[in-house]
Amino acid sequence: MSKYYKILIVLNILLFSIVVAPITAATGYNYSHDGRPIYSTVGLSVTPDGIYTVISERWTNEKGEKVVSEEFTNPMDLFIYPESEENDVIYIVDSASNILYVFDSVMNFKHKVYRFEVRPEDFINNTKLLMRAKTRDDSGSSAQSWDFTKYLKEEKSMEFLDFLAVAEIPYKDRTEEQKFYIQCYDLTGVYRSVRPARDNNGVPIKDNEDKPVMEDLIYLCDMKNNQIVIVDAEDYHVVQIVPSPETVNFANKIFMPSRMVTDRYGRIYVISEGVFEGIMMFSPAGVFNSYMGVNYITLSFWDIFWRRFMTDEQIALQQTTVSTTFTSLDIDNNQFIYTTSRAIGDTNDTRMIKRLNPEGKDVLTRNGYHDPKGDLIYVRTGVDQNLRGPSRFSSITVNNYGVYTVADEKSGRLFTYDDEGNLLYISGGRGNQFRDLNDPVAICYQGENIIALDRYSKTVLRFVPTDIAVVINKAVKYHYEGNLVASSEEWKNVVAKNPNYEYAYVGIGKSLLNEKRYQEAMSYFQIGYNVKYYSNAYKLYRDEMVAKFFTPVFTVGLVLILSGVAYQTYRNIRYKRKDEDAGEGDE
Amino acid sequence: MNETIAIKNAKVTSFREKLKKFFRFVFEEGIRFPAYILIHPLKGFDIFKREKKAKTSIALAFIFILCIIQILEVQFSGFIVNQRDINEINTPFEIAYIVVPILLFTVSNWSATSFLDGKGKMNEIFMMICYSLFPLIFAKIFSIIISNTIIQSEVGLYNLIMGLGSFLTLYMIFFGLISIHEYGLLRCICSILLTVLAMLIVVFTAILAYDLFQKIYGFVYTIYREISLRYM
Numbered sequence: 001m002s003k004y005y006k007i008l009i010v011l012n013i014l015l016f017s018i019v020v021a022p023i024t025a026a027t028g029y030n031y032s033h034d035g036r037p038i039y040s041t042v043g044l045s046v047t048p049d050g051i052y053t054v055i056s057e058r059w060t061n062e063k064g065e066k067v068v069s070e071e072f073t074n075p076m077d078l079f080i081y082p083e084s085e086e087n088d089v090i091y092i093v094d095s096a097s098n099i100l101y102v103f104d105s106v107m108n109f110k111h112k113v114y115r116f117e118v119r120p121e122d123f124i125n126n127t128k129l130l131m132r133a134k135t136r137d138d139s140g141s142s143a144q145s146w147d148f149t150k151y152l153k154e155e156k157s158m159e160f161l162d163f164l165a166v167a168e169i170p171y172k173d174r175t176e177e178q179k180f181y182i183q184c185y186d187l188t189g190v191y192r193s194v195r196p197a198r199d200n201n202g203v204p205i206k207d208n209e210d211k212p213v214m215e216d217l218i219y220l221c222d223m224k225n226n227q228i229v230i231v232d233a234e235d236y237h238v239v240q241i242v243p244s245p246e247t248v249n250f251a252n253k254i255f256m257p258s259r260m261v262t263d264r265y266g267r268i269y270v271i272s273e274g275v276f277e278g279i280m281m282f283s284p285a286g287v288f289n290s291y292m293g294v295n296y297i298t299l300s301f302w303d304i305f306w307r308r309f310m311t312d313e314q315i316a317l318q319q320t321t322v323s324t325t326f327t328s329l330d331i332d333n334n335q336f337i338y339t340t341s342r343a344i345g346d347t348n349d350t351r352m353i354k355r356l357n358p359e360g361k362d363v364l365t366r367n368g369y370h371d372p373k374g375d376l377i378y379v380r381t382g383v384d385q386n387l388r389g390p391s392r393f394s395s396i397t398v399n400n401y402g403v404y405t406v407a408d409e410k411s412g413r414l415f416t417y418d419d420e421g422n423l424l425y426i427s428g429g430r431g432n433q434f435r436d437l438n439d440p441v442a443i444c445y446q447g448e449n450i451i452a453l454d455r456y457s458k459t460v461l462r463f464v465p466t467d468i469a470v471v472i473n474k475a476v477k478y479h480y481e482g483n484l485v486a487s488s489e490e491w492k493n494v495v496a497k498n499p500n501y502e503y504a505y506v507g508i509g510k511s512l513l514n515e516k517r518y519q520e521a522m523s524y525f526q527i528g529y530n531v532k533y534y535s536n537a538y539k540l541y542r543d544e545m546v547a548k549f550f551t552p553v554f555t556v557g558l559v560l561i562l563s564g565v566a567y568q569t570y571r572n573i574r575y576k577r578k579d580e581d582a583g584e585g586d587e
Numbered sequence: 588m589n590e591t592i593a594i595k596n597a598k599v600t601s602f603r604e605k606l607k608k609f610f611r612f613v614f615e616e617g618i619r620f621p622a623y624i625l626i627h628p629l630k631g632f633d634i635f636k637r638e639k640k641a642k643t644s645i646a647l648a649f650i651f652i653l654c655i656i657q658i659l660e661v662q663f664s665g666f667i668v669n670q671r672d673i674n675e676i677n678t679p680f681e682i683a684y685i686v687v688p689i690l691l692f693t694v695s696n697w698s699a700t701s702f703l704d705g706k707g708k709m710n711e712i713f714m715m716i717c718y719s720l721f722p723l724i725f726a727k728i729f730s731i732i733i734s735n736t737i738i739q740s741e742v743g744l745y746n747l748i749m750g751l752g753s754f755l756t757l758y759m760i761f762f763g764l765i766s767i768h769e770y771g772l773l774r775c776i777c778s779i780l781l782t783v784l785a786m787l788i789v790v791f792t793a794i795l796a797y798d799l800f801q802k803i804y805g806f807v808y809t810i811y812r813e814i815s816l817r818y819m
Contacts, residue, residue, distance in 0.1 A: 034672075526666050534666055535739035542738070 028426055033369045033502050033529035035376045040498060043416055043425025043469040044450055046435040050462030052107045053434065059109040067109055069458070071097040077221075077259065078442040078453040078460070081192040088446060091190045092453060092460070093220065098184040100220065100236075105446070107460060115181040116220075116229060117237040118148070120167040125200055131241040132225040133182035145185050145225045156180070182238065184229060189221030189259045192233055195266030195284060202285060215239070219268070221257040228257050228270065228286075242268060245280075245288030261331040269337060271326045278360070279326060279339065292360030295324050295341050295351070328442075332398040336363070340393035340406055349373045349390035353406060353417075368422040369502075369529065374408045374415050386410070399445040401480040403473065407440035407452065414443065414450065414463065418476045422503050425469055428452075434459055448473060468497045475507055484511045506530045513537050518544065616645050621721035628759060632766030635718070636711060643710075646717035650689065653720050654682045656727045665734035668745055689716055695785035696764070696778070703778050705768035715767055719759035726752020 028042035052058060060066035074096035081089045088105035100113040118131070131148045152158040156177065166178045194214040196204045205213045216233040217240075228242035244255035256273040263269070266284035269292075278291035299307070307315065324342040331337050337356045343349040350371045355364035370376055374391025382388045391408040398404040402419025412430040414437070417423055428437040438456035448470070450463040465473060475490035488511030494504040509524030510533065518541035525534035620640065624631030635641050661669065661676050693716060697709045707715075730748045737745060765775045 033670075522666075529670060531667055531670065531739060538667070539738040542736070 028429075030426055030501075031370065031376050031423055032500075035370060037377065038500055040425070040500065041466055041468050042427040043466060043472070044414060044427035044463035045466050046461050047464055048435075050464060051434045052460040052462075053458060058107055061109050061111060065109070065111065067101060067112070071099055071112075072101075072458055073097065075453055075455055075458060076188045076441055077190050078444055078451060079190045079192060080444045080446050080451060089192070090446075090451065091192065091218070093187045093190045095186050095188050095223070098187045100187070100190065100218075107451075107462070113236050115183045116231050117235075118180040118182055119171070119237055120163050120165075120180070122237075122239060124164060124167055131182060131229075131238070131243065132222075132227055133185075143185065148182065151182075152180070182225075182229070184220060184222040185225045186223040187220060188223045189219075189257065191219040191260055191262065193217065193219075193262045193264075193266075195262065195264075198284065219260055219262065221260055221270070223256045223258060223273070226255045226257075228260065228268065228282075240286060242270075242282055242286040245282075247288055249277075249291075250288060259326075259328050261329055261337065263331060263335050269329065269331075271329060271339075273325065276325060279329065279337070279356070293326075293337070293339060293354060293356040293362065294360075295326070295344065298348075327393055328395045330396050330398050330404075332402070333400055338364075338396050338398050338404055340396045342392060343373075343390045352390070352393060353396065353404075364421065365419060366421040367532075368417070368420065370423070372406075372415070372417045372421050372423065374406065374413075375411060391415075394439075394441055395443045397443050397445045397450065399448075401477045403476055405443060405445070405450060407437075407443045409439055409441070412437040412440060414440070414452070419480055424472055424476065424503075427463060435461065437461060468494060468501075471497065472501075472504075475504070479507065479510075484514050487511065502528050504528070506533060509533060509537070513540075516540075616640075616642050617648065621718050624718060625722060625755065625759060628762035629766055632715065632763050635715070635763075636707075636767055641711070641714045641718065643714065646714040649717045649720045649724065650686065653724055653727075654685050656724060656731075657681050657685055660727055660731055663735070664731055665737065667737060667739055668734045668742060689713075691786055691789060692716060692782065695789060696782045699781035699785045700768050700778050702781065703768075703770075703774060705770070705778065707764075707767035711767050715763040716760060719756050719763055722755035722759070723752045726755075 028040055029037045030040035032038045054067050054069045054072055072094055074094055075092055076095040077091075077093050079091045081091070083089050086105070090103040090105065090107060092101040092103070093099070094101070098114075102110045102112065104110055132145050133148055133151050146154075149160055152160065152163055156163075163180070166174065169178065194216050196212040197215040198204055207213050218231050218233050218236070220229040220231065222229050226244045229238060230240040230242065231238050244250075253275055255275075257270045258273050260268060260270040267289075268282040268284070268286075270280045270282065272280055275291075276295075278294040281289045281292055283289055324344055326339045326341045329337055329339045335358065339354045339356060341352055341354070343352055350373060351362065352374070353364060353372045354362040357363045364372070366372065374393065378390050379387050380389075389410075391406075391413075392410045393406045394409040395407040396404060403416060403424070405414050405416045407414055407428075412428055413426055414428045415423065416425050416427070428440070430436055430438050434457060436457075437452060437454055439454055440452050441455045442453040444451050446462075448465050452461045452463060453459075454461060471490050471493045475487050475494060478484075478487035478490060488508050491504040491507035491511075494501050495508070498504075505524045505528030509521045509528060509530070512518075512521035512524060513533065513536065518537045521537040522534055522541065525531075525537060620631075624635065658676075658678055658681050661671055661681060662673070693709060693713045696712050697705075697707070699705075700707060700712075726748050730745055730752070733748060734745050761775065761779075764770065764778065765772070768775070768778065770778065
């Protein structure tokens with residue numbers, strides 16, 4: 001008997017060892033076709049080695065310099081620039097200490113830039129200097145923005161002509177007294193890109209092989225100095241300043257750039273705080289051209305109706321209905337600008353994410369089950385401003401196959417959509433641990449990963465796709481490239497991992513539709529709740545059926561009718577004659 | 588022996604005749620007469636009321652058929668017009684969706700028209716509404732079939748059929764009210780507005796009563812818990 005007991009004990013242990021296998025997969029949620037939240041795995045998760053803070057060893061460089069926590073109190077923006085195929089440079093700006101931090105692709109700290117040198121030879125043609133600088137006295141609130149000429153006078157006791165005269169001296173021979181620096185004041189945005197270099201007349205410079213010479217530049221949004229500082233990407237000296245525009249269409253407004261991107265021609269698109277007209281577009285030379293992509297507000301019938309009966313005091317007391325400003329922007333490979341903005345008046349949440357074409361029109365594809373707008377279910381009433389209302393997007397990032405992710409600062413979540421506007425997965429979320437995302441101010445795609453900057457915990461998080469997200473990304477990528485068969489295979493893998501992933505069925509159906517297997521495609525579209533594609537498949541199926549059965553059915557019908565008519569005619573002729581005969585007989 | 592055979596034969600013929608009679612009854616009363624009312628609403632409802640041609644059995648049958656068709660509709664309508672999850676269809680709820688408004692309208696209309704010198708009895712109002720469901724039943728049957736053969740751009744056809752059915756039903760109810768209560772046009776419209784008001788009052792009272800019962804239930808349940816925790 002004891003032998004059996006032993007076997008039983010061993011079996012038990014084996015059984016328990018299977019059951020106790022750790023299951024630590026994070027459970028997230030997604031939205032079903034009818035807008036209900038359903039359980040789903042998260043799409044992107046933070047691995048333990050993907051958390052970077054001031055205490056991590058990576059943030060000390062070889063020289064012993066490190067990111068000090070006192071100088072990293074209010075990080076505002078993060079930008080990833082692919083310097084070569086495998087090497088990225090990551091820039092982070094801090095708006096309190098106004099420092100530009102430079103990291104390599106795995107977040108090893110390289111160096112930081114406090115101030116940016118101004119070389120007189122770059123400004124020799126300017127009649128007056130429009131740049132501004134922060135006063136050296138940077139003790140908190142007493143700091144202020146001042147003119148560069150004033151800076152010259154106060155700090156260096158120089159006139160403008162003296163400054164230009166320094167250009168004559170070779171750079172190596174200049175003393176410290178002959179070097180000039182500007183410090184940013186509220187550094188809120190960073191961007192880096194190349195643009196065709198131009199000479200003083202604005203003509204693109206070409207090299208010997210007739211290729212345009214490109215200049216590699218870092219753009220800095222210097223908010224309280226009301227300017228954009230463009231510095232060289234190598235040695236950080238100031239190349240150009242985009243000052244506050246002085247044209248008629250910018251009268252009585254303050255230029256406070258917070259985020260910006262450039263397109264491949266070097267045109268600069270800027271979000272300026274307090275400017276409701278849209279995104280400001282500057283020429284590469286720094287001349288303000290126009291606004292684009294206005295967030296129009298519309299008053300409903302009832303709003304207009306009630307406003308007619310209101311007194312001026314009541315209207316003044318009412319919450320002002322103004323257009324919302326944009327909160328962030330990104331540009332994709334096809335030079336379309338993706339933007340996020342707040343919902344208009346707490347309720348109109350359908351156009352928070354936009355894709356602007358060069359004309360400024362919103363061309364975002366919204367073919368998903370719902371409009372891309374973050375959380376579908378949210379608290380609509382209540383006093384707590386932090387809880388009420390739809391998602392508040394703080395950042396958007398696009399990857400190279402049309403997938404875009406938005407960061408919601410209200411819930412700390414990342415929502416990822418594909419190029420057709422389908423919600424792919426939701427990740428992140430608030431919490432008390434370092435890996436939680438509490439106040440994402442900036443996110444950026446690095447390949448398949450997302451690097452997120454959390455202002456609340458002052459951390460940089462690397463979000464890595466989970467097993468299912470890897471497959472979803474592959475499927476979306478194949479679909480974007482037009483390879484429906486490979487895409488369908490990947491969607492099948494997604495369904496194997498998560499049968500509740502409704503959009504995957506549509507993906508499989510599309511491939512079946514392409515293979516002319518209409519009936520199967522229809523059943524997949526029905527599971528995936530896609531009426532449009534179901535209709536397309538059914539139309540083709542119906543055409544096929546009609547083509548197949550029309551001739552036989554019509555022929556048989558025709559023969560039957562004709563024979564019926566013939567029989568009737570025959571009867572008529574035959575019996576009519578008899579009747580006639582009989583009639584004659586009666587008479 | 589011969590007698591029994593004769594009786595048997597008589598029985599058979601009588602059954603056959605009964606069946607024949609039944610179908611004739613169904614055709615005459617269930618299809619021809621409602622169709623006649625649909626085409627000549629004032630005259631039809633006059634016959635309906637004066638000659639007492641309306642049959643309760645037919646009226647109940649119409650409601651029963653409409654309930655069944657309603658269930659068939661949520662179950663078998665094509666995917667293009669009906670994306671409801673089949674697991675979430677609640678049959679009693681679908682039946683209530685048909686029956687409750689009819690009963691509510693009947694009661695409200697009767698109470699409203701008794702103010703306005705309406706000549707109709709409650710029974711007549713009820714049967715009039717049931718007879719008016721006649722076009723809706725046919726429209727629904729037809730639209731279930733149509734919905735399985737259309738694509739998305741042809742949904743307008745489906746909507747047209749459904750809209751026509753609903754419109755004809757409302758049209759019949761309207762003329763039915765005029766005929767049954769012996770009203771003029773203006774008075775009929777007034778009575779309809781009053782009926783809507785009465786319906787709202789009834790619904791409000793029902794919700795109030797429901798809430799009250801819930802509160803009483805909560806009270807009793809609290810006492811039960813209190814006692815059970817203290818003494819049991």
